[in-house]
Every structure is written in structure tokens, then in C-alpha cells.
Amino acid sequence: MGLIERRIGLLSAIFLCLFVLAIGRAGKLMVLDHASLKERATGQQVGDQVVAAPRGAILDRNGEQFAVSTDAADVSATPYLIDSPPAVAQKLAPLIGKDADEIAAKLSDRESGFAYLARGVDGRSAQKIRKLELAGIDVMPTTQRFYPSKTVAAQMLGFVGTEGKGLSGLEYAWEKQLHGTDGRRRIVKDGAGDPIQTITTQQVQPGSDLRLTIDSQMQLQAESVLARVGTKFQPKGSTAIVMNPQNGEVLALANWPKLDANDPTSATPEAQQNRALGFTYEPGSTFKAVTVAGALQEKKVTPETIFGLPPTLQVADRVIKESHDRGAISLSVSQILAQSSNVGSVKIGLELGAEKFDSWVRRFGFGKPTGIDLAGEEQGLVLRHQEYSGSSMGNLPIGQGIAVTPIQMAAAYSAIANGGVLRPPRVVKQVGDEPAEQPRGERIISGKTAASLRKMLEGVVGAGGTAAEAAIPGYDLAGKTGTAQKIDPQTGEYSKSNYVASFIGFAPASKPKLLVAVMVDEPRNGYYGGEVAAPAFQEILNFALPYMRIPPN
Amino acid sequence: MRRFGTTSRAKRPAPVRSSAVNQSFRGGATPAVREYLGELRGAEIRASRGDAGVRASREETEIRASRGDGRRGSARTAGTRAKRPIARTAGSRAKRPVTRPAATTRDRSAATTRDRSAATTRDRSAATRRESLRALDQNIARGRAATVRSSANRSPSLGGSPYGGRAVASAGGAAALTVGKAMVDVARPAAAVAKPVLRVVTGGLDRLPAGQGAQAAARGRILIVVAGLLAAGLIYINVGKLEAGDGYGRYAQRSLELQRENTIIRSKVAQLESSERIARLAKKLGMVMPQPEQFKYLSTRGGDPARAIRTYTAPTPVAEQPAAAQPQATPPSTVPDTGAAAPVVQQPQPTAPQVQQPVSTPGATGPGVTTPGAATPGAGTGAPAVGGN
Numbered sequence: 001m002g003l004i005e006r007r008i009g010l011l012s013a014i015f016l017c018l019f020v021l022a023i024g025r026a027g028k029l030m031v032l033d034h035a036s037l038k039e040r041a042t043g044q045q046v047g048d049q050v051v052a053a054p055r056g057a058i059l060d061r062n063g064e065q066f067a068v069s070t071d072a073a074d075v076s077a078t079p080y081l082i083d084s085p086p087a088v089a090q091k092l093a094p095l096i097g098k099d100a101d102e103i104a105a106k107l108s109d110r111e112s113g114f115a116y117l118a119r120g121v122d123g124r125s126a127q128k129i130r131k132l133e134l135a136g137i138d139v140m141p142t143t144q145r146f147y148p149s150k151t152v153a154a155q156m157l158g159f160v161g162t163e164g165k166g167l168s169g170l171e172y173a174w175e176k177q178l179h180g181t182d183g184r185r186r187i188v189k190d191g192a193g194d195p196i197q198t199i200t201t202q203q204v205q206p207g208s209d210l211r212l213t214i215d216s217q218m219q220l221q222a223e224s225v226l227a228r229v230g231t232k233f234q235p236k237g238s239t240a241i242v243m244n245p246q247n248g249e250v251l252a253l254a255n256w257p258k259l260d261a262n263d264p265t266s267a268t269p270e271a272q273q274n275r276a277l278g279f280t281y282e283p284g285s286t287f288k289a290v291t292v293a294g295a296l297q298e299k300k301v302t303p304e305t306i307f308g309l310p311p312t313l314q315v316a317d318r319v320i321k322e323s324h325d326r327g328a329i330s331l332s333v334s335q336i337l338a339q340s341s342n343v344g345s346v347k348i349g350l351e352l353g354a355e356k357f358d359s360w361v362r363r364f365g366f367g368k369p370t371g372i373d374l375a376g377e378e379q380g381l382v383l384r385h386q387e388y389s390g391s392s393m394g395n396l397p398i399g400q401g402i403a404v405t406p407i408q409m410a411a412a413y414s415a416i417a418n419g420g421v422l423r424p425p426r427v428v429k430q431v432g433d434e435p436a437e438q439p440r441g442e443r444i445i446s447g448k449t450a451a452s453l454r455k456m457l458e459g460v461v462g463a464g465g466t467a468a469e470a471a472i473p474g475y476d477l478a479g480k481t482g483t484a485q486k487i488d489p490q491t492g493e494y495s496k497s498n499y500v501a502s503f504i505g506f507a508p509a510s511k512p513k514l515l516v517a518v519m520v521d522e523p524r525n526g527y528y529g530g531e532v533a534a535p536a537f538q539e540i541l542n543f544a545l546p547y548m549r550i551p552p553n
Numbered sequence: 554m555r556r557f558g559t560t561s562r563a564k565r566p567a568p569v570r571s572s573a574v575n576q577s578f579r580g581g582a583t584p585a586v587r588e589y590l591g592e593l594r595g596a597e598i599r600a601s602r603g604d605a606g607v608r609a610s611r612e613e614t615e616i617r618a619s620r621g622d623g624r625r626g627s628a629r630t631a632g633t634r635a636k637r638p639i640a641r642t643a644g645s646r647a648k649r650p651v652t653r654p655a656a657t658t659r660d661r662s663a664a665t666t667r668d669r670s671a672a673t674t675r676d677r678s679a680a681t682r683r684e685s686l687r688a689l690d691q692n693i694a695r696g697r698a699a700t701v702r703s704s705a706n707r708s709p710s711l712g713g714s715p716y717g718g719r720a721v722a723s724a725g726g727a728a729a730l731t732v733g734k735a736m737v738d739v740a741r742p743a744a745a746v747a748k749p750v751l752r753v754v755t756g757g758l759d760r761l762p763a764g765q766g767a768q769a770a771a772r773g774r775i776l777i778v779v780a781g782l783l784a785a786g787l788i789y790i791n792v793g794k795l796e797a798g799d800g801y802g803r804y805a806q807r808s809l810e811l812q813r814e815n816t817i818i819r820s821k822v823a824q825l826e827s828s829e830r831i832a833r834l835a836k837k838l839g840m841v842m843p844q845p846e847q848f849k850y851l852s853t854r855g856g857d858p859a860r861a862i863r864t865y866t867a868p869t870p871v872a873e874q875p876a877a878a879q880p881q882a883t884p885p886s887t888v889p890d891t892g893a894a895a896p897v898v899q900q901p902q903p904t905a906p907q908v909q910q911p912v913s914t915p916g917a918t919g920p921g922v923t924t925p926g927a928a929t930p931g932a933g934t935g936a937p938a939v940g941g942n
Contacts, residue, residue: 220829
């Protein structure tokens with residue numbers, strides 16, 4: 001055998017050995033390690049991606065957008081993959097609006113495998129960060145809720161958390177409808193990590209738009225009025241509700257202090273609260289209408305029934321007196337309501353009796369939520385008549401010893417305004433293309449009683465009434481002032497300096513189309529309802545009546 | 554002209570023969586054919602060397618042929634041959650010790666023909682066999698093409714063969730090859746039976762040398778080409794699928810990007826439309842909300858809605874009118890050209906605007922701030938200002 005043949009033989013043997021080795025290796029990979037390798041390959045090549053459903057917008061009754069979702073991104077880092085934290089921080093700082101040193105500190109923490117650098121970065125900045133292609137920096141697409149009107153209706157709208165879920169207000173109450181259903185996609189990648197196939201495993205169902213009963217112009221005006229009240233009386237807070245009493249639609253629901261819906265966490269807790277629903281207070285004189293309504297409906301009194309009223313009235317251990325000292329007088333029921341006589345109201349309440357009075361309080365919807373389609377509604381605090389003390393009927397008929405919310409008061413007065421039907425207020429008019437469910441009302445007083453009450457309440461705004469200055473020329477208005485002392489938490493007694501001033505009224509009195517409730521918490525430069533809240537009521541109506549094309553009488 | 558034949562497996566089942574037949578299908582010639590060819594060539598060689606055994610065999614064969622008996626008789630038919638228990642087949646020859654009877658016959662034949670002229674016979678026989686050899690080689694080459702056609706197409710000539718699947722072969726223009734239970738007429742000219750498409754594939758085989766190696770190599774190349782085409786098709790389909798998936802992914806990504814852009818634009822539009830922004834800008838421009846007493850509502854009477862509908866026309870587009878058509882020094886009064894359909898002239902007054910009372914007929918009224926007195930006297934037919942229009 002020659003040299004060449006021997007070498008050829010040797011090479012053949014080597015190749016044969018290599019071939020056998022390759023076959024063996026292939027067999028091991030394909031047979032023995034099949035399961036684990038398949039799992040690893042699947043993990044590397046196939047990835048499931050959640051496609052966030054576009055959140056529905058919130059619109060006012062005319063289609064103006066109160067809340068929209070916009071593109072955003074969360075920027076995160078894997079610190080140990082970053083070679084030069086200071087350089088990366090310098091590039092990112094202007095795009096995510098944070099200090100470069102702060103970013104560099106996060107990136108330098110090599111022990112950490114993950115760190116959020118910024119959340120909710122706007123879409124354009126996110127795009128710029130993506131183009132930088134920084135190793136170790138991830139830009140995860142998400143959506144950000146944007147409120148174009150900033151402070152308008154902010155407390156009512158609520159806000160959305162970083163995870164895209166509503167946390168308060170309408171965003172929370174209507175989360176299911178607004179959110180829709182997230183989709184899922186399976187992305188198959190090649191060896192280089194580039195996607196080569198995209199499979200939609202679950203279709204995205206966008207959230208539905210909410211069209212509200214709120215009118216943005218009315219809302220803006222109500223907030224402007226509250227802002228002026230805030231400037232003038234420097235209260236702790238205030239709220240205003242504008243409703244159509246005929247159908248329970250809320251046209252405006254304003255709160256003060258203002259809150260920027262795009263940055264809710266920077267506001268104080270008082271500013272974040274939707275006081276219209278969540279603030280409980282003793283209603284004071286505005287509650288006298290409920291006492292009179294019960295007595296009228298029970299036929300205990302008529303508007304013309306005369307009561308002899310002493311300067312003070314002793315009820316158990318409690319002495320009832322008027323807000324202003326006076327001598328003994330005789331007043332009709334209408335005059336009692338118009339002049340907001342405490343003694344007269346207590347006497348009417350005593351005529352009605354504790355049990356009947358309690359039933360009328362509950363019939364007007366106090367002690368339970370109104371059922372408004374918003375989150376965070378308080379139910380107030382109403383004692384059962386069995387829990388009444390001896391003096392309870394000395395203060396309950398005048399709105400003390402009971403806690404209500406502004407929306408409860410507005411709903412109760414709406415029942416008086418619309419002829420006796422109590423309806424849950426509502427702020428959502430339409431969900432997607434479907435009209436929102438309109439709850440049925442419940443008749444609580446007769447139309448005749450309601451008409452009598454409206455007539456009596458006209459006197460409040462008329463000459464000699466407690467809110468005569470709230471009158472609007474040409475319009476017949478009706479309403480009731482309220483000035484309630486607050487409980488001093490330190491003494492447990494009624495405070496001499498902290499009041500809740502309120503006014504609830506409607507127009508036109510004969511056939512009400514607008515109802516406005518104003519509540520001012522702890523005003524400083526005055527505290528009477530007629531002085532603090534009634535002007536706000538008037539100012540809101542000044543805009544609302546012509547805006548709603550409601551002609552004068 | 555010599556003929557050779559073989560029987561089918563159906564009548565003479567023999568694994569060895571079947572294998573040989575299948576091999577012949579793949580190789581292009583049955584063992585019987587190859588054996589016969591070998592015999593011929595061997596005989597020719599032996600004849601040229603003066604081999605007596607070969608001579609005896611040739612003579613014995615000729616005697617059998619003259620008797621009409623034997624395996625190579627020209628009068629044999631397919632039916633008779635198929636029914637007969639003995640035939641000259643590859644299997645039988647492979648198993649049977651044919652040398653013994655051949656030797657016996659050869660001895661007898663040698664004894665009876667010894668007086669004949671050996672040289673003359675040898676020459677004639679050699680010439681005949683050479684001729685036969687050439688004819689057979691040509692037939693085999695043609696027959697291979699026919700075999701390929703039959704196996705590919707299952708042609709009606711095979712399926713509908715009157716031989717019923719029995720193997721019948723005839724040399725000299727009627728030779729046949731047996732493939733399993735199918736019979737292929739190898740004597741038929743390839744050009745006449747091959748389809749045009751197959752002709753492209755198999756045509757080259759006809760021109761190849763008769764050697765089995767070359768033909769096998771040619772067939773192998775065809776198979777490689779076919780397999781390559783199939784593989785290329787498969788790859789093309791898969792690549793297309795990947796490209797489609799990639800394209801879908803890119804479009805889905807693009808769709809997402811456009812949706813994101815849309816949300817950004819939408820938020821911008823919402824920002825621009827915001828009541829809060831408009832109110833702020835209006836305030837900056839010195840605008841104020843009118844007080845309720847600054848609005849004046851007009852009372853309506855019974856015929857007002859109908860009259861309003863009659864007089865209602867689309868407002869004249871002021872902006873489109875040429876400046877020369879409005880010589881009045883006091884803008885924004887507009888004098889309508891038509892009579893009865895004259896719209897109400899509007900003139901906003903910042904101090905004491907009048908808001909008209911809504912009329913029940915939609916479209917006939919509007920909340921416009923009007924100054925009835927500003928209407929040009931004599932315009933139209935004196936239709937009252939209804940609804941501010």
C-alpha cells in the first residue's frame with residue numbers, strides 16, 4: 001500500500017470518526033435532550049405579548065373630551081447591562097424629565113436587576129429613547145390618561161393608576177366599560193430575536209366611550225364661581241351641583257380646591273375629595289324643607305297653619321333659639337320656612353312626631369346612598385327613631401344631629417322641584433352607543449305638597465327671606481339657605497367659628513328646570529348661607545338660565 | 554429471429570425470480586435477458602474459438618426450434634406459455650442445474666451432427682447471433698423507455714393488457730419485460746408511446762449507451778433533479794410563509810404605531826377644544842359673559858312658528874360677497890337682496906344684547922343676540938324678526 005493510499009485511508013478514518021461523533025451528538029440533542037431543549041427554544045423564540053385595549057374616552061354631553069388615552073411608555077433599566085451609567089443618564093435625563101444624577105444612581109446599582117427610571121413617559125419622548133438603542137434600557141409601551149381640561153371636573157372624573165386601572169371617580173366606577181378587554185399576541189422570533197410571525201391569540205376589545213350628562217360650559221362656570229367663593233371666603237372646601245330636577249341629570253358637579261387631573265397626587269387630600277358625594281355635614285336649615293314636607297304630607301300642618309313661637313324653646317335638656325334674638329311672635333308655616341325659624345321648625349317636627357319624622361327623613365333618601373353612578377358616595381348618618389334621645393326632636397327638624405351629603409340634599413330638593421318624585425342623580429348619559437340605564441324614580445310626596453313647598457321656598461328668595469339677595473330679576477326662584485355649626489372635634493361641642501354655609505334652590509320655581517346646590521365648608525369672612533352660598537347660587541344661575549335657554553317668567 | 558420469454562410470478566411464484574425481475578426493472582433488463590445475452594456472447598466467443606460444447610448447444614437449439622418444441626418456439630402464445638409448467642425464466646435457470654441436461658443434449662446433438670461441416674455452421678451461427686445481439690440491444694434500450702412510461706403512468710396499454718398481467722416477452726419486435734404483475738411491451742417504439750413530457754425526461758436515455766451503469770447514473774441524476782425541485786418548492790413555500798408572517802408582524806407594528814400617533818393627535822385636539830382653554834383665551838381678549846338681564850326674550854304668538862318657517866332661509870355668506878357689494882360704512886349690517894325671504898339682520902351689541910325666546914319650531918329660532926331695530930327699513934316685505942335669524 002502506497003503512502004497516498006495510507007493517507008487517504010487515515011483521512012477516511014478520521015472523517016468517519018468525526019461523522020460518528022456528529023451523529024452521536026445529533027442523536028443526543030434530538031433524542032436525549034429533546035424535551036429541555038424544546039422548552040428552552042420555545043422560551044427564546046416564542047413570547048406572549050399583552051396588547052392593552054385602548055381605554056374609552058370620557059365626553060361631556062356635547063362631545064367635548066374630558067379624558068382621553070394617549071401613547072406613553074415605562075422606561076426601565078437592567079443596571080448590570082449598562083457599561084457607563086453616567087453617560088446613559090445624561091442621554092436619558094432630558095427625555096424623561098429627571099435629574100441625571102438620580103438616574104445615574106439607579107443605573108449604578110449593579111446588584112439590582114431591574115429599576116424603573118420613569119413611568120408614563122409621553123409617546124414622543126419614548127420614541128426618542130427607543131432610537132437611542134441603549135443597551136440595558138427598556139421602553140415598554142403603555143397608555144397614559146390625559147385630561148385636556150386639566151382641572152375641570154377633575155374630582156368627578158377621578159384618575160387612572162400606573163397599571164391603567166381607574167382608581168377613583170368615574171374612572172373607577174366605570175372601569176369595566178372604559179377599560180375594554182386587553183388582547184394577546186404570540187410573537188415568534190428568529191435566532192436574532194427579530195419577529196418573524198405574529199399570531200393574535202385574543203382580539204382586543206376597545207373600551208367604550210362614556211358620554212356624560214355634564215355640560216362642560218356649565219361645569220366650567222360652576223368651578224369659576226367656586227373659585228371666586230374660595231378667593232373671597234377662603235373656605236376649607238366647597239362644592240356645587242347643578243341638576244335637571246326633572247330627570248336627575250347632573251349638569252355640573254364642581255369642587256374646590258381645584259385639582260389637576262393630570263397630576264392628582266400633588267394635591268392635598270381635601271382637594272382630591274369629591275365633596276359632592278363624599279363630604280358629610282349637618283345640613284342645618286336646608287333640612288327644614290324635609291320637616292315641613294313630612295308635616296304637610298301627613299296633613300299635620302298646612303302652609304297657612306299659624307304657630308306661636310316663643311323666643312326660645314326647651315326640648316329636654318336643650319334650649320332651641322333663633323339665629324337672631326327676637327321676641328315671641330306668630331308665624332305661618334310658610335313664614336317659618338321663609339325666615340328659617342328654628343323654633344318654628346322644631347314645633348312642626350314635634351307636631352309630626354319622632355317616628356313619622358324618622359320615616360320622612362328616610363323617605364327622602366337620607367341615611368343611604370342616592371345611587372348616583374359615581375364611586376365614593378357616602379350614605380350620611382341618620383339615627384333610627386329608637387335611638388333618639390330626648391332632645392333629638394329638638395335639633396333634628398332643624399338639620400342638626402344628622403349627617404348628609406350634598407348630593408343627597410340635591411336629590412331631595414329635586415323631588416320637591418319635580419313634583420314629588422325622588423330620582424337617583426346620574427352623570428352618565430351614554431355608554432358607547434347605548435344609552436345608560438335610567439333608574440326609575442319613586443314618588444315620595446304628592447304633587448300638591450311639592451307645589452306647596454315650592455311656593456313656600458319662593459319666599460326664601462323673595463323680600464324678607466333669608467336669601468333675598470340671591471334673586472334674579474325676571475325669574476321666580478325658590479330655595480333654602482343653610483347655616484350649620486360644625487362639631488369641634490376637640491370639645492365635642494358645636495363650634496362657634498366653624499360653619500357649613502349652603503344654599504339649595506331651583507328655577508323657575510313654578511316649573512323648575514335647573515337646581516343648584518352650593519355648600520361651602522368653613523368659610524372665613526362670613527358664614528351665613530345667604531351670605532356665602534346664595535350669591536354663588538345666583539351667579540351660577542345667571543349663567544345657566546340663558547345658557548339653557550330658560551326664559552324669565 | 555430468436556425469441557425469448559418468461560412467465561409471470563402469478564403462475565410460477567419464486568422469490569428469487571421476483572427479486573430478479575424487480576432488479577431487472579430497476580436495472581433495465583431482466584436476468585433472463587442478461588443471461589441470454591451472455592449466452593449469445595459466450596457462444597460467439599466460444600464459436601470463434603471452435604468450442605465443441607458450444608457448437609453442440611447451438612445445434613441442439615436449432616433442432617428444438619425445427620421441432621417446434623422448446624422454450625424458444627416461435628409459435629408460442631402467451632396463454633399456452635403461461636399455462637405450461639416449464640418456461641425459461643431467470644428463476645428457474647438460476648436454481649436449476651441447467652448444465653446437466655444441456656450437456657446430455659449436447660452429447661446427443663454432437664453425435665448426430667458430427668458429419669456436418671463445422672466451419673460453415675459456425676460462421677452462419679455467429680453471424681445470426683451477432684444480428685440477434687444488436688436487435689436485442691436496441692429493443693432493450695427502447696423497452697426501458699417504455700418501462701419508465703408504464704411505471705409512471707400506468708398506461709392503459711398495461712392495465713388493459715389482454716395478457717392479464719402475465720409476463721409475455723417476445724424478441725425480434727415482440728419482446729416484453731415483466732415488471733411485477735405488469736407487462737411492458739418493449740418492442741413498441743419509444744417515440745410512439747412516450748408522452749411529450751416524459752419524453753423530455755427519458756429521451757436522453759435512448760441515446761445513452763446500453764450499459765447499465767450509465768443508465769442508472771442518468772436515472773439517478775433525474776431523481777436528484779426532481780428531489781431538488783421538490784426541495785426548492787418546499788423551501789420557497791416556507792420562505793414565503795415566513796415572509797408573510799414577517800410582513801404581518803411589520804404591519805401589525807405599524808398599525809400600533811399609527812394608533813399611538815392617533816392617540817397623541819387626539820389628545821392634542823382635545824386640548825385645543827377644551828372649554829377651559831377657550832374661556833381663558835376669551836378672558837384674555839376681554840370677553841365677558843352676559844348677565845341674564847342683558848338678554849331679551851321675545852314672546853311668540855300663534856302664527857309665529859309657521860311664519861318663521863316661511864321666512865327662514867339660509868344665511869347669506871357674508872365672507873364670500875365682494876367688498877364692493879357692501880358700501881355701507883356701518884358693518885356688519887347686511888341687506889338681503891330678496892324680498893319675502895329676507896333674513897333678519899343681526900348686529901351684536903356688547904352692552905345690552907337681547908336673547909330671543911325659543912320658539913317651538915326647531916330651526917326657526919336661535920339663540921342669536923339680535924337687535925331688531927338694526928334691520929334695514931324696508932327690507933323685504935316687512936316680515937317680523939323671528940327667532941333672531
